[in-house]
Amino acid sequence: MTALAVSALSKSFGGLNVTANVNLAVEPGERRLIIGPNGAGKTTLFNLITGEITPDSGSVVLFGRDITRLASRNRAHLGMARTYQIITLFARDTILRNVTLALLGLSPLRWNPLIALDRQEHLVAAGRAALERVGLGHIADRPLAETSYGEKRRVEIAMALAQNPKVLLLDEPFAGLSIDERSDVRKLLVAIPRDVTIVMIEHDMDTALDLADRITLMHFGEVIVEGTRAEVVADPRTREVYLGE
C-alpha cells in the first residue's frame, strides 16, 4: 500500500495556481526529495498534505485512508509529523519541554488539568530518549532561547521523531546550517529506520541528493520531473528549471 498518495491536488490563491494538479505516490520506507526553485510551491504542498490549508480539488491519501478533509490535528494522530523551514518552537520553554509537548500531543493525558506534567515519568523519560537520539541529551534542561540555531534545527527533528511518525515531512532540514551542522543532521536523518517514510524539501543538493531514493522536481506549482536520482539529475528539464543551464 502506498504510504502517501497525492492525486490531482490543486490550490490557487486568487489567480495564482500555487499547486497545479500535483500527483505524488510515496511508497512505505521511501526517501523522497522534493526540489524546485523558490516559489515552486513545495511548502504549500506540505501545508496541503498536513491540512494547514485546504485544497481546491484533489485528494490526499495516507496508507489507504482519504484524509483530504480530515482536520490537521487528527493527521498527527494517524502518524504524520512535520518540521518547519522557519523554526517553529516554544521559545520560553526548555528543550525537554518542547519535546515533551510533542509526546503529549498524541497522549490522552493532554486534556488532564489536575496532575503535574513534570511528574509524568514516562513522558519525561521518552522526551529525554528522543533528545538522546538527536544528540541533545546533555542539554535537555537548557532553555530553548539559550541554544544555537543548529541545535534548534535538531530539536525540530527530535519533536517530529518523538511522535513515532509513519510519514515524516521535513521542510528544509538543512536550511541555514553550517557545514559541520549539516553533516550532523545528515547522520541523524540517515539513522532514521526504514519503517518511517520520509518526504523532504531541500535546496542543498550536495547534502540531500544522496539521501533520496526518488526525486520530484517542482516548478510553478507543477511536478516537472519525477524519477530516481540519476534520472532526474540527467533530465534536461531539471537542468533547464533548477540548475539554470
Place this chain on the structure above:
Amino acid sequence: MTGRSVAVFVALLALVAVPYAITEIYYVNIASQILLYAVFALGLSVLVGYAGLVSLGHAGIFGVASYAVAYLLAAGQGHAVAIVVGLAIALVVTAGFAALSLRSTGISFIMITLALGEIAWGLAYRWISVTNGDNGINVATRPAPFGLALSSARGFYGATLVVFLLAVAGVAIFVRSPFGAALCGTRDQARRMTALGYHVWMIRFWAFMFSGLLTSVAGILFLYYNQFISPQAVALAASAEGLLMVISGGAGTLLGPIVGAALVVIIKNVASAYVERWNFLLGAIFVAIVVFMPEGLVPGAVRLVRTAWRAVGRPKIAAPAPVAEPKP
C-alpha cells in the same frame, strides 16, 4: 523546595492573622476586597497570561454572576440555590462569550470581548424589570455556611480567604498540569500545536471556561461583600481595572495577579483618603510599572533581585575540588 514551603507557610499564617492583627474593621474589609479581586484577577490571568488572549469583557461575566444571584435572592430563593443556579447561568454565558470570541485571536478577540462586555453592561442598565436599572439590586443578608455567620467583616474575610486559597490552589495545579502546558503551547505556537495533534480551539475554550468560573465566583463574592450590585460593576472600566491588575502584577505568574489586585484596591481605597486625585496616582504608578518593569511587578522584582545578587558578586557554586588520586 523547602524555602518555598516556608514562604507559603508564612504567607498563609499572615493571611489567617489579618482579622486578628488588624483592629479596624475598615482595613479588614479592604483585605476582603483584595482577596476577592485577586480571585477575579487570577481568573482573567488564565486567559491573558497563559492563553495569550486579552479579554476586555470579563466584567460582563463577573456582572452576570452577581446579577443572577442577586435576582434569585430578590425573588425569594435561598442562598444555596441562588449561588448554584447563579454560577450555572454565568457559566452558560461564559460558554457563549467563548464560542463567539474564540473565532479569532489578537485584536479581534479583544474587540469581540469588549463588545460582549458592553452588551452585558447595556442589559444591566436597561433591562430594568430584571436588574432594576441604575438603582441596582440590594441583598438583605449574607449566607451562613455550616452555621458560620458571614455578616461580620471578620467572618466574611474568613470565607473570602477560603475561596481565595481554593482559587490559588486551583490555578497552581492547572498551570503545572499537561493541560496547562498545552494552553501555554497554544499561546506561543498555535500552528505547531495543531500539527502536533492538539485541538487548539477546544483547549482555549476550556481555559476560557475555567477563567469564567473564577470570575463568576469573584462576582458572587463581590455581591455579598457589598450586598448590592449596580451596572457600575459591569462597566468597561471594571474590565479594564481587572486587566490592569493582571498586567501590573505580571500576567502568566501565580503571584502577579494577586499583587496587582492588592495594588489597585489599596490605591483605590486607601490612597484616595489622602490624595484627592487618586486616579492620577494610579495612572502614574502604572506608567512607572510599564516603563521600569514592563513584564509586571512580580517578574520585574525577581529580575531586579537576580541582577542585584549578581552585582554583589556572590561566587557561583565552585566546582568540587579535584580529588587526589589514591597513591598505589
